[in-house]
Amino acid sequence: MARLRLDHVSKRYGDFHAVRDVTLDVADGEFVVLLGPSGCGKTTTLRMIAGFITPTAGGVHLADREVTGLPPWKRNAGMVFQSYALFPHLSVAQNVAFGLEMRRLAKADITTRVAEALKLVRLDHLAGRLPRQLSGGQQQRVALARALAIRPDVLLLDEPLSNLDAKLRQEVRVEIRELQRQLGLTTVMVTHDQEEALTMADRLVVMNEGSVRQIGGQRDLYERPADRFVAGFVGRGMFLTGRVEAPGRFRTEGGLALACDGGASGPAVLALRPERLEIGPAPLSGLDNSLPGTVEFISYLGAASDVHVRLSPSDRVIVQVANRGGDAAPEIGATVHVGWPATAGRLFAPGGDPPSL
Ligand SMILES: Nc1ncnc2c1ncn2[C@@H]1O[C@H](COP(=O)(O)OP(=O)(O)OP(=O)(O)O)[C@@H](O)[C@H]1O
Ligand SMILES: [Mg+2]
Structure with missing residues (x-):
């Protein structure tokens, strides 16, 4: 009751x-x-x-x-x-x-x-x-x-x-x-x-x-x-705008071709979380997405670092890299590869928020 x-x-x-x-x-x-x-x-x-x-x-x-x-x-x-x-x-x-x-x-x-x-x-x-x-x-x-x-x-x-x-x-x-x-x-x-x-x-x-x-x-x-x-307010969310070209295929406005989890064709937003992305010096095998990019900014937060990576002129993501000792985080200006499984992304309707009256 x-x-x-x-x-x-x-x-x-x-x-x-x-x-x-x-x-x-x-x-x-x-x-x-x-x-x-x-x-x-x-x-x-x-x-x-x-x-x-x-x-x-x-x-x-x-x-x-x-x-x-x-x-x-x-x-x-x-x-x-x-x-x-x-x-x-x-x-x-x-x-x-x-x-x-x-x-x-x-x-x-x-x-x-x-x-x-x-x-x-x-x-x-x-x-x-x-x-x-x-x-x-x-x-x-x-x-x-x-x-x-x-x-x-x-x-x-x-x-x-x-x-x-x-x-x-x-x-x-x-x-x-x-x-x-x-x-x-x-x-x-x-x-x-x-x-x-x-x-x-x-x-x-x-x-x-x-x-x-x-x-x-x-x-x-x-x-x-x-x-x-909700995706942006609970935890951290990054949003790539673009469209679902066919179920499982997303193309950003910046032209990146990405693997996504299902989805109906049409305009959409792909939400990603910094902690679900991986980063490395070479293409990441075994992940649905692996894209080259350039490190533009790094915030050192103690337990982790946020690495901001430019993937296309209009697409930038943040990768959270855990601090395990040593110098795991790359340097500004470095070319890196960022990857994630298709299931790490969530698709939402563009705009997302209902109109305010
Ligand atoms: N007496 C009032 N007359 C007109 N508008 C009001 C009145 N009281 C509150 N509002 C409006 O209602 C909305 C909700 O106010 P509320 O105080 O519930 O917000 P809140 O979520 O508690 O925000 P905060 O986190 O800033 O405390 C606000 O836009 C506020 O300006
Ligand atoms: Mg209040």
Whole structure:
């Protein structure tokens, strides 16, 4: 049984669709991540679940109850906002108590629950401080405690880690995930950071321009992206434009003849991933494609290098070369050969993105 259900939910501002016909079921205890570029409707979706925004169409169901028109304090969703939104004049403990007071719990219960929530996020020793007397990471944990204190049916996290430095972000990621597992919390988190999404989610929802483009596990999205947008947003994608001349035969606009995996004749885009390409000083045998090119640029990234290779005046690819010690990566200006099996490429309709209204 779904703990949270969005049923054809839309939000319009005038004739602008901030969120368009989103349908999503989140199972009990599941950790779902909404992933998409800035402005795609992630926060709007989360706020409709929490009750801060009323949908223009569709329904929100929480723990088997329709809550679409109910205000936030009459539904049991705990939200951590993009900016934390702590009350600056209230202490840590008062901030955490806020949602409980809104729900008119007895004073003794509030005290117990505040202590319990602060203990969960390991801030019990700072209950009397004001937000400005806390570090960014501690403020983030107060916001989390405030959401947990109401014992929510669903925990909503809006880019909860965006104000933290890279190292702290990695630690807090693990902390949130462990706490979520330990409490069995049904969680929806928003991020535009694909690495964060891939490491934390049970399931991902990729959004663009207000619409859901694909829902699935990490492997589904990466190996079987539904469209060009998803292919470019989850993992890294390179796109060669051209046409399928016959099933299995692709010709780029730059004139390269390539082997592809099936495909219907007509204009198309061939998507490749840098880590699926091979590179060598001589033609690569045993691969469906092997093409000569010139190295134009190299980015050294530590664990790997990105080698940018010009294959034709209008076709350039990036090959990711793992760092195995020694000098495996070629030099700028070198002639190299780049190869890949036909099955490493995916074909999409040209343009890929639906027209925006
Ligand atoms: N009150 C409003 N009136 C008009 N347009 C709005 C309103 N609130 C949001 N929008 C628009 O709706 C779209 C979605 O906004 P939303 O805040 O959901 O984006 P987001 O995916 O959370 O982006 P970000 O990653 O930048 O936080 C944006 O184009 C935004 O400008
Ligand atoms: Mg947002």
